[in-house]
Amino acid sequence: MNQETILTDAILVLPDETLRGTIVLHGQVIADIQAGRSHAAGAIDVGGDTIIPGVVDVHTDNLERQVQPRSLARWPSRSAMVAHDAQCAAAGVTTVLDALCLGDLGFDKERIRTFQEGVVDLDALTEAGLLKAEHFLHLRCEVPALDMLDLFDPVADHPLVRMISLMDHSPGVGQYADMDFYRKLRRQGGLDEATVERRIKEMQDQRARLRDPNRKALLDRVRGTTIALASHDDRTEEEIAENAADGIRISEFPVTMEAATAAKRAGMQVIAGAPNIVRGGSHSGNVNAVDLLRAGAVDAFASDYVPPSLVEAAFQCAREEGISLSSAVAMISDHPARMSGLPDRGRLETGLRGDLVRVRLHGTLPIVRQVWRAGERVI
Numbered sequence: 001m002n003q004e005t006i007l008t009d010a011i012l013v014l015p016d017e018t019l020r021g022t023i024v025l026h027g028q029v030i031a032d033i034q035a036g037r038s039h040a041a042g043a044i045d046v047g048g049d050t051i052i053p054g055v056v057d058v059h060t061d062n063l064e065r066q067v068q069p070r071s072l073a074r075w076p077s078r079s080a081m082v083a084h085d086a087q088c089a090a091a092g093v094t095t096v097l098d099a100l101c102l103g104d105l106g107f108d109k110e111r112i113r114t115f116q117e118g119v120v121d122l123d124a125l126t127e128a129g130l131l132k133a134e135h136f137l138h139l140r141c142e143v144p145a146l147d148m149l150d151l152f153d154p155v156a157d158h159p160l161v162r163m164i165s166l167m168d169h170s171p172g173v174g175q176y177a178d179m180d181f182y183r184k185l186r187r188q189g190g191l192d193e194a195t196v197e198r199r200i201k202e203m204q205d206q207r208a209r210l211r212d213p214n215r216k217a218l219l220d221r222v223r224g225t226t227i228a229l230a231s232h233d234d235r236t237e238e239e240i241a242e243n244a245a246d247g248i249r250i251s252e253f254p255v256t257m258e259a260a261t262a263a264k265r266a267g268m269q270v271i272a273g274a275p276n277i278v279r280g281g282s283h284s285g286n287v288n289a290v291d292l293l294r295a296g297a298v299d300a301f302a303s304d305y306v307p308p309s310l311v312e313a314a315f316q317c318a319r320e321e322g323i324s325l326s327s328a329v330a331m332i333s334d335h336p337a338r339m340s341g342l343p344d345r346g347r348l349e350t351g352l353r354g355d356l357v358r359v360r361l362h363g364t365l366p367i368v369r370q371v372w373r374a375g376e377r378v379i
């Protein structure tokens with residue numbers, strides 16, 4: 001039997017406008033949208049709360065924070081995945097691209113275990129129908145790493161892979177171009193100065209040997225697929241030119257305005273971090289995402305490390321930056337859905353998937369109250 005849900009007296013955030021009215025879910029899809037109040041039996045009066053499409057998060061590291069809640073405390077992997085899923089759904093995220101790292105540069109060995117166990121857990125929990133959000137894989141490939149290609153090959157054809165990003169967290173490039181910042185970061189991690197200097201030299205030598213052949217091999221493996229390809233932490237126009245020439249169409253978290261605007265000129269889409277918007281700037285001194293927004297140099301937001309940041313960032317942009325709520329919400333729903341090859345969601349339109357989020361403002365803070373995924377209430 002097809003379940004029907006009617007939400008009425010709602011502010012509906014449609015693709016081009018907001019409408020005070022009613023939305024009807026029938027089974028897994030949006031069946032009707034109309035102005036005004038419904039008097040149908042069973043209609044749920046939401047009292048003027050805002051209904052937005054389910055949020056699509058193309059990059060979240062949140063699973064890593066559940067697996068490693070403290071530096072010396074690793075949590076059981078499957079339990080961590082369930083907690084991660086619940087946190088995403090409670091934040092209004094109905095579609096999640098779990099960003100898992102492939103490749104070790106000598107400082108984060110536990111990330112490899114998180115990736116390997118995470119894929120197994122995701123398969124098992126998805127098959128059992130126990131996840132509140134729908135999860136896909138975003139493979140974060142550390143291009144200069146010795147083990148990246150060996151880790152990639154077993155999951156290259158996994159049906160849940162929707163995005164691959166080419167990363168380079170070597171010292172002296174990308175977000176770690178500032179070597180004083182990099183050294184400080186590693187010392188804060190408990191390493192003595194001599195070990196930091198030795199590892200810097202080793203990683204720079206390794207990058208010189210492996211970066212180009214590994215990059216070529218990875219691009220060769222995914223050429224001809226429909227998987228979205230992204231660069232990561234772009235800093236210069238030269239990096240953007242190389243990425244565009246290699247068929248990469250997304251610049252994820254560019255760290256300078258120069259890179260972001262070059263990406264837009266090259267016809268690439270740009271992803272910025274929603275926490276950057278909410279906090280009022282980058283936690284590591286990179287370009288302010290608000291400046292990217294004002295320059296027309298960002299297309300979508302990702303949660304990066306805070307799932308609730310997405311809804312908050314959208315409402316903050318609409319309130320403070322002079323853009324419509326429809327346009328702001330599209331940056332956390334429609335645009336990332338299209339980037340991921342998922343055009344069946346991300347908008348309040350009849351015939352699309354019934355992914356909805358009910359939001360109430362507490363002052364200026366948007367509070368997620370209820371969430372539906374494919375017509376089923378999950379929060």
